Amino acid sequence: MDTRLMKRRGFLKAGALAAGGALLNTRLCFAGSGADARLVVIIMRGAVDGLAAVPPYGDPDYARLRGSLAIAAPGTADGALRLDNLFGLHPQFAFLMESFNAGELAVFQAMATPYRERSHFDGQDVLESGVLVPHASQTGWLNRALASAPAAHTGERGVALGSNVPLMMRGPAAVASWAPTKLAELDEDTLQRIADLYSHDPLLGQRLSAAQSADAMAADQSPGMAGGGVNRYGEVIRATAGFLANDAGPRVAVFDTTGWDTHANEGGARGQLGNRFGALDSALRTLKTQLGPTWRHTAVLAVTEFGRTAAVNGTGGSDHGTATAAFLLGGAVRGGRVICDWPGLASARLYQQRDLAPTLDIRAVLKGVLIEHLSIAPAATALVFPDSSTVRPLRDLIRA
């Protein structure tokens, strides 16, 4: 057992109790599935190539347009993993395929946010804020949803895994943040004096007390949770599981993944993007293992700001596009389905003759998840997503 962790855990428990009892050791009981529900949102920054993640191998224009990026049909060497007659999964998504077959993965294709330009930064802003115009909101849709959700307990409702809190999680609801550390912990006296110093500074005071309770929870895992695949997401996954498996902890976790902006040398079944898919796939498998029985109540949503060009570009990659794919995964998900109104890849059907055209608004998915999984009142989703009255929530995404 890591003694440094032990020391930190012992100290921080004391600190958190002093800070308002957010970390009661008793296991609390909740009625109804809404209170048990856990949601993980993975923001895939950089515009994931949805035509690589969920290749429409059955579309007559697919192989021609994609060239060296095309994934072969199921059953051939390095071929796609078959979802149905039209779609497959990228061959690196072994765990996702198992989950699909187990009815725990819903796949979305030709989906987009309401944003129709091609800037990563504006696109991510719209994805995270949930409003139509980039940089028009200082708060994120997920935080606003949390603020309107029935409270499971008095502690923080959400946690951002990473040094800072992404826009999606900023807003009125108190959220924790957590990042791996290698520096030693402060002693209690120094920390207390800093806390006194920050009592005159609302921002720093709030951040300090949030950090203290977050650190305690990340370290607080039952012994059975160790192990699982180790890759670039290992530590973040371990902490996510630590937070979510704790009944007194946050219900919603968000973390970032990067490296999806594949302008050059993207690769097909193997290569740069395939490796990243593989790492994500094994991280998700680890998350399931580490969540243990909590997986049953969990939905994981993996989303990106927009897709990439339908055709391969001049450097074996793809440029910024429009519609893309997304995944909803977990024990709570009514999966085994591809949810898509396929627009086709014929050049007349492409958006601006270059991108996969959007036929599904991501807000329909998000509203559905919020209503069915987090028990957000349907009326409240209008505040969570302003100017979305024409976007009806997608239903039956979550098991009753």
Added chain:
Amino acid sequence: MRDATAAIAANRFGLGARPGELEACAADPRAWLGAQLKGPPPLIQDPDLQSSAAMIRALDKVRAQNRLLKAGNADNQAAGPEAKQAVLNAVFKLGAIYRPAYVHEVTARLRLAAVTERPFLERITQFWSNHFAVSVDKAIVLGVAGSYEREAIRPNVLGSFAQLLLAVESHPAMLLYLDNFRSVGPDSLVAGRTQERAGRALGINENLAREIMELHTLGVNGGYTQADVTAFAKVITGWSIGAMGQGITEGGTPGEFMFRTNIHEPGAQSILGKRYTQEGEAQGRSVLLDLARNPATAQHIATQLARHFIADEPPPQAVARLARVFSASDGDLPSVYRALIAEEAAWMQPLAKFKTPNDYLVSAYRALELPIDKPYQVAPLFANLGQRVWSPNSPAGWPDRSADWDGASALMQRLRWADEIGQRVGASVNAAQLAPRLLGSTLGNETRAALARAASAAQAVTLLLAAPEFMRR
């Protein structure tokens, strides 16, 4: 004394006061800043540092070895573990060259920032380096991020914006980072030949063209369209690097900028309503010069500068004034910096900006005159506090608002480091006496009292570095 002018000059415009700096600038803080703009910009002289061209040559050499090994493998099916190991060794070899180079560059940069007597100019340099960001998240950039800053940014921070822009967009690091070095015009000589011989279509990569318009010049709402991006990408096909491996990028001086006529898209292009009929490299230069002069660029740069030097949400009038000076002076950067010094809004509200981890560390090194004697501890330090040097996770560079940096966990990391520094140097520092010399009139009574009451000299140093006044600038 409630006049915060000296503290603002040293801590917001500068990189954080060194002991004695407030006294030196107190008589006329604005003049102290203005004087830093005189004379050629300081370059980093360090025999350990290599040029971008040298780093790219090293890459080329390793790749050539790799090719030989692979060819050897193909010839001999039985080529067993030794051959595979040799390929792996070559990959490690590159890391073995690039990683120490990166560490030396980070250390050299911190050494300059920690002691410079022109800290305003150094902050400006780092601002531009971040505005025109490259990121070591892309493995190949690891070896050239530091030399890029030294070669493309530093010498040009006191010239015109156009001169800076041209230097940046033609630098191999940028051409590598945003993929332009092998972007091929679809009607170029090479594309035609490849189509004919191999039946393979080569084409453009619009990454650099888009980010130049969106991030470097016009700004995302700068009035350009997808068609402008595509046309601009065609214009800068051929902006490449010498001797980058085999095929379309072979030949030329290894590692240097090279205009490759044979992959350049021939013919005129229309961008933002103007036709560019020049041939070759001149076409791209002409577009860049027009972009530098575009009013949207003035507005975009003025906004970024005002956000960095005034407040997260700077007053629009201040932005407008800076944009006017930018345009009226044809992008003369010293004129813009002087307008920034003259901008009243920059002096109104002390401590309006939350320090980035980089700001925080540099200001602590300056404040405590910490030695920089262990390069291999310096680079990880920035990563540990959440801002690995030259590694923003996108070409937009690091963000510049409090909410991007003031996360709970990020704060905790600063405090842990502050504690370590307290224990390391506490015995030789009197933090209670030092604090007013660093923070001037921005030092609050609560912090003053906490420092006076500290349990130990070490704890006092930790509290000084933890103080709300030291977290901001």
